[in-house]
Amino acid sequence: MSLWEYANPRKFMALSGAVLPFAAAGTAIALVVGLAWGFFFTPEDYRQGSTVKIIYIHVPSAMVAINCWLMMLVASLVWLIRRHHVSALAAKAAAPIGATMTVIALATGAIWGQPMWGTWWAWDPRLTSFLVLFLFYLGYMALWAAVDNPDTAAELTSVLCIVGSVFAVLSRYALVFWNQGLHQGASLSLDKEENVADVFYWPLLIAIAGFVGLFVTLLLVRTRTEVRARRLQALMARERMG
Amino acid sequence: MMPDLGKYATEVLSAYGVTLLLILALVLLTLRQSARTRRALRQVEAAHQAKANGLTAKTKPRNKETPQDG
Structure with missing residues (x-):
């Protein structure tokens, strides 16, 4: 069985409908466990005090914001190369989720940054590239809304997505590229020495799983809505033509 | 139950408040949009089906009658 079979809207609807309840349940469990563990049962940091608890929402939302754009990039490339409508609709469906996660990351970062x-x-490389990424999200959604023909909109937004990917990568690796600014390095790493302390690590990992699950669940619901909306438009167009 | 957040209570609570509010809004908007589209599609599909059935009913008797007439 090929992965491309799920580019067929009917097969996508069947598979996503079956997966959705499990994705939603897993997301709810991971979010509640991760956030409750982090908020209620972890100690204060010796330097940052209780503000360290913001890590359980700031880091996952920032990760989802960046990786959502990268998912949109892959979906856009699939649309441009193979012309599968479901991939274009998935990219469109993901944008509001990514934009919301970017706002959460920016807001919680500002709230955390003020006392620390x-x-x-600050016009720090990481913060600035993240703000530009948010503007790209807004531009991407505005472009979808502005163009009437869905195929043309998909093409234009795909190109915009490719351009915006530079800022998605920059916001992730700005610290490595410029090695300056207020923002600290990555909180999680494959190198255990660079990770946050174990007492913060596990609840953070579960909270990240919860945010990723939330992204997947919302993406499935929203893509299903887009597939239905496309069918609705097609039926109405057929009726108008008689 | 509530942990002692010390002098940063406002910052921590407002960060969580903003996050939960935005996520809740996103989830509600997503579900509302999904329900609306599903309802609209069901109505249009039903109308479409009814129209197709009507056309079939109109054309079927004629097809049946043709051999007898001939």
Whole structure:
């Protein structure tokens, strides 16, 4: 069985309908366990005090915001190369989720930054590239809304997505590229020495799983809605033509 | 039950508050949009089906009658 079979809307609807209840249940469990563990049962950091608890929402939301754009990039490339409608609709469906996660990351970062850095905002490479990524999300959604023909909209937004990917990568690796600014390095790493302390690590990992699950669940629901909306448009167009 | 958040209570609670509010809004909007589209599609599909059935009913008797007539 090939992966491309699921580019068929009927097969996608059948598979996603079967997966959705499990995705939603797993997401709810991971979010509740991760956030409750992090908020209620972890100690304060010796330097950051209780603000360290913001890590359980800031890091997962930032990760989802960046990786959502990369998922949109893959879906856009699939659309441009293979012309599968479901992939274009999945990219469209993902954008509002990514934009919301970017706002959460920016807002919680500002709230965390104020007591720790003494400022809500700095034109630091990572923060700036993240803000630009948010503007790209807005532009991407505006472009989908502005173009009437869905195929043309999919093509234009795919190109925009490819351009915006530069900022998705920059917001992830800005610290490596410029090695300056207020923002600290990655909280999680494959190198155990660079990770946060174990007491914060496990609840953070579960919270990340919860946010990723939330992204997948919402993406499935929204893509199913887009597939239905496309069929609705097709039927209405057929009726108009008589 | 509530942990002692010390002097940063406002910051921590507002960060969680903003996050939960935005996620809740996103989930509700997603579900509302999904329900609306599903309802609209069901109505249009039903109308479409009814129209197709009507056309079939109109054309079928004629097809049946043709051999007898001939």
